[in-house]
Amino acid sequence: MAIVVQKFGGTSVADITRIRNVANRVLKTHHQGNDVVVILSAMAGVTDRLLGLANEATDAPDRRELDVLLATGEQTTAAILAMMLKGMGVQAQSLLGHQAEVVTDCEYGNARILEIGTDRIKRLLKDRKIVVVAGFQGMDIKGNITTLGRGGSDTSAVAIAAALNADVCEIYTDVDGIYTADPNICPKARKIKVISYDEMLNMASLGAKVLQIRSVGFAKKYNIPVHVRSSFSEEEGTMVVNEDSGMEQLVVSGVTHDLNQARITLKKVPDQPGVAAKIFSPIAEAGILVDMIIQNTRSGGQTDLTFTVPKADCTKALEIEKKVAATIDAEDVFADPNIAKVSVIGVGMKNHSGVASLMFNALARENINIIMISTSEIRISCIIEEKYTELAVRVLHTAFGLDRDD
Amino acid sequence: MAIVVQKFGGTSVADITRIRNVANRVLKTHHQGNDVVVILSAMAGVTDRLLGLANEATDAPDRRELDVLLATGEQTTAAILAMMLKGMGVQAQSLLGHQAEVVTDCEYGNARILEIGTDRIKRLLKDRKIVVVAGFQGMDIKGNITTLGRGGSDTSAVAIAAALNADVCEIYTDVDGIYTADPNICPKARKIKVISYDEMLNMASLGAKVLQIRSVGFAKKYNIPVHVRSSFSEEEGTMVVNEDSGMEQLVVSGVTHDLNQARITLKKVPDQPGVAAKIFSPIAEAGILVDMIIQNTRSGGQTDLTFTVPKADCTKALEIEKKVAATIDAEDVFADPNIAKVSVIGVGMKNHSGVASLMFNALARENINIIMISTSEIRISCIIEEKYTELAVRVLHTAFGLDRDD
Incomplete structure (x- = not known):
């Protein structure tokens, strides 16, 4: 019992x-x-x-x-x-x-x-x-x-x-489980039978809104198997379990996308200690969550700095940074809400090299320009132009061998 | 404070x-x-x-x-x-x-x-x-x-x-207080400024549905002044207080009516010990509340018995009593839902005689037949034909000097 x-x-x-x-x-x-x-x-x-x-x-x-x-x-x-x-x-x-x-x-x-x-x-x-x-x-x-x-x-x-x-x-x-990608834009998406807590944590935060992210953290901490399934069918859904529990480890388990991002770029920021704090403190005080931050080195003691915020906070963030730009003497500041984040996620990539280059090549073949890149142990995310979102998800899904056979 | x-x-x-x-x-x-x-x-x-x-x-x-x-x-x-x-x-x-x-x-x-x-x-x-x-x-x-x-x-x-x-x-x-009668049928009804807990208890149970009756019992027990008033005006409403608190004692404070009654009559019931129990036990078991019970003596060891029940339970009560009538050998049983209960209420009547006869005379003058009568220390209730309800309330209101001056 x-x-x-x-x-x-x-x-x-x-x-x-x-x-x-x-x-x-x-x-x-x-x-x-x-x-x-x-x-x-x-x-x-x-x-x-x-x-x-x-x-x-x-x-x-x-x-x-x-x-x-x-x-x-x-x-x-x-x-x-x-x-x-x-x-x-x-x-x-x-x-x-x-x-x-x-x-x-x-x-x-x-x-x-x-x-x-x-x-x-x-x-x-x-x-x-x-x-x-x-x-x-x-x-x-x-x-x-x-x-x-x-x-x-x-x-x-x-x-x-x-x-x-x-x-x-x-x-x-x-929904009847977690999918390898959003079936609405990727018709070949498959239902995932088993997924690890860590992969799920990355999936949830990236837009597969099936489980509250905190609940996954709880499940991981206490090692409780979570079965995500549909209340409208008898079919098995997706089991979310410990990655050591003998699950088959694919290199990549899923491809996600997130349209709720906008980027703010400050151009020619003086490359001095304390500048980053000046840029991000007022953003934090305004209660705006920053996701990715990229800083490119430039010559001449200057740097370009780009970060992403939720789309709804884009205008507010831009206003804040215009004031900041004046005080720190940055050349220009602009916002771009027409971006998307696509990510590949998989515990398997910990033990496989070449995942990033496979991802970049797949996007390059379709002439999709990568604006920003961020990585974690089990995830690679790229910011691209919003209009390429669906295409990017589909090519990555195919490139990592996730397509359904039929 | x-x-x-x-x-x-x-x-x-x-x-x-x-x-x-x-x-x-x-x-x-x-x-x-x-x-x-x-x-x-x-x-x-x-x-x-x-x-x-x-x-x-x-x-x-x-x-x-x-x-x-x-x-x-x-x-x-x-x-x-x-x-x-x-x-x-x-x-x-x-x-x-x-x-x-x-x-x-x-x-x-x-x-x-x-x-x-x-x-x-x-x-x-x-x-x-x-x-x-x-x-x-x-x-x-x-x-x-x-x-x-x-x-x-x-x-x-x-x-x-x-x-x-x-x-x-x-x-x-x-509503803006307790009235001497329902203003909808008695245009000369006045708002009562002060009323005793006991009068209010009788008012509430008789149809002036302003206060839950249990709350009045509580207020009486702990001697809490209750002020019933309108949330839509600043006017004073009705104070419900202890009768010893110096309030002016009218003989009768109000006239109420209750249309939610039906009567069941058993004719020629054998006048023997145990018969009443046989009549009322199955009614109680069915969860039906009996209000008034009247037993008239007849000659020849027989009696007529009438009682009232809520209108909604009339059919059920009649069915029950038809079975009872067969077992106790009563001659006939019938129901009459077209009745009303009119009551006069007042702590003052404890110290005044003649209240009952004043009531009966007032009704008689209008040719309103009294079907049943019941009394308590501060209340006299009569069951009459339903069609006379409004008339009865108005004539009693006038007879006991409750009419508004205007």
């Missing part, structure tokens, strides 16, 4: 019919003799509706109260699923974040889980009850309600799975 | 504009130097919407889970008002039932308050914070969420006022 944690996202509980579908799936797992803990998101659209209500109420909603408000979304679905299961003749009970003893820090809106007391869940499981936990929410040590940030139900699920030492954490969503 | 508890009902928080109106009213009381605790209902219509969702999910929603679901309604309004107040620059904090330590028994859907721990509220008030409590909800000693039944926010408010030994509990609603 295994302990199975099943998490269902907003589209999987979007209405009563879909919640009934969830109930049937949960029941099946329960009847197979497993102990089942279900984690639910709010119905699709509800969180946005509540945010709209808060913004209608006041310009800058207080974060503590916003969490109290948002927590009602998951409370609603948890109660409905629990009563539906009971109506189907099976023992079940809902638990809110504080009842499931999900203790977090006090960072309202983006709280981190400190610990999970599993006594109550274990007692309910012992009575063969299905435990339905409201995802996304916890409480701080003073008993205030907190929420874990967008996609936080994934983290709730993995954290509870870790605390229970569950056999698997199943993440049910509206 | 006084402690003021202010409760706002569903129509008073029906949308953001109305909640802003509530915020302004609360702020005003706060700025006058009072400690303010606000109790909120769910937005008008929300509880019914949630009940609909539950009934869509399952035929007989589990009561524990239904309470978890329903509690989201008040959680939403409490969070919104608190963030709005903070947005207006005043310190405020929302508390859910369990955070306000509203401890109840385990009777889901209709829980009773056992005690209220006021430490947290008092600490917040000491910091000059406005405390916004989600009404209608509490928790049992095991930490399960419970709700207090329809209108339960009134009870939350009065109970919290009692626990804090508040100076007044203001109940803001969509």
Whole structure:
């Protein structure tokens, strides 16, 4: 008998019919003799509706109260699923974040889980009850309600799975797994059967928005196998596991793209100590996240500096840097929002040389110019012109042997 | 500096504009130097919407889970008002039932308050914070969420006022007070300035649906002055107080009517011990509430027995009694849903004779036949034909000198 944690996202509980579908799936797992803990998101659209209500109420909603408000979304679905299961003749009970003893820090809106007391869940499981936990929410040590940030139900699920030492954490969503590339632009993309935590961490942050990135970190830390699968089919999805667990190691597991980037370039920056700090401190103070930073050496004690920011922050970042450019005597500063980041990811590249040159050659053959490059142990990312995005993803997918046979 | 508890009902928080109106009213009381605790209902219509969702999910929603679901309604309004107040620059904090330590028994859907721990509220008030409590909800000693039944926010408010030994509990609603009769059918009805708890208890149960009856019992027990008033005007409403508090004692304070009654009559019932039990046990087992019971003596060891039940239960009660009539050998059984109960209420009648005859004469003058009569210390009720309801209320209102002068 295994302990199975099943998490269902907003589209999987979007209405009563879909919640009934969830109930049937949960029941099946329960009847197979497993102990089942279900984690639910709010119905699709509800969180946005509540945010709209808060913004209608006041310009800058207080974060503590916003969490109290948002927590009602998951409370609603948890109660409905629990009563539906009971109506189907099976023992079940809902638990809110504080009842499931999900203790977090006090960072309202983006709280981190400190610990999970599993006594109550274990007692309910012992009575063969299905435990339905409201995802996304916890409480701080003073008993205030907190929420874990967008996609936080994934983290709730993995954290509870870790605390229970569950056999698997199943993440049910509206896609049937992780793909080698976005099937919308790369028709030959294949579903990945097994992927490592580290690859998934790179996938998630680069745009394959299936799992909240923090949940993957949690799963890795506690070595909880995560099964990403569709709530609308019985098919197996993608297993996210430890890379040492005997998975076949491809050189590259997937190709991702990210259109949400813009670059800011400062030309002819004096090459002096302290200049980089002057450039990036006001950006950080404005709360803008910088992704890639490239500095090219020029002759004559000057350098060109380019960095990327989220597209939405492009105008603000440019304004800031225009002021900075004046004070540090840079020649020019400009922004370019028409860029894309394409990346190849794979734990296998740690042991293979030539991955970068294979990538650059593939892009070169299509006359795609590379504007910036950044690398990590298991990832190579290139900034290219936005218009080449789809082409770049497809040629890289082919070049690294990821195309589906058919 | 006084402690003021202010409760706002569903129509008073029906949308953001109305909640802003509530915020302004609360702020005003706060700025006058009072400690303010606000109790909120769910937005008008929300509880019914949630009940609909539950009934869509399952035929007989589990009561524990239904309470978890329903509690989201008040959680939403409490969070919104608190963030709005903070947005207006005043310190405020929302508390859910369990955070306000509203401890109840385990009777889901209709829980009773056992005690209220006021430490947290008092600490917040000491910091000059406005405390916004989600009404209608509490928790049992095991930490399960419970709700207090329809209108339960009134009870939350009065109970919290009692626990804090508040100076007044203001109940803001969509009417501007308690009237001597329903102004819709009695144009000369006047707003009552002061009414006793006992009169209010009789008013509430007889149809003046302004206050949850349990909240009045609470207010009486702890002697908390309750001020029923409109959230849409600044006018004074009706004070509900102890009858010894020097209020002017009218013989009759109000005339109420109740159309939600039906009567069941068993004719020629054998006048033997045990027969009444046979008649009423199956009614009680079916969960039907019996209001009035009248037994008339007949000659020949037989009696006629009439009782009233809620109109909605009339058919069911008739079916039950048809079976009973067969076993006890009663001659006939019939139901009449076309009746109304009109009552006159007043603590003054304890010290005045002739109230009953004045009532019966007033009805007789209009040829209104009295079908049943029941009395209590401060109330006389008559069952009449439904079609005479409005006329009966008006003539009684005039007969007892309640008409407005104009």
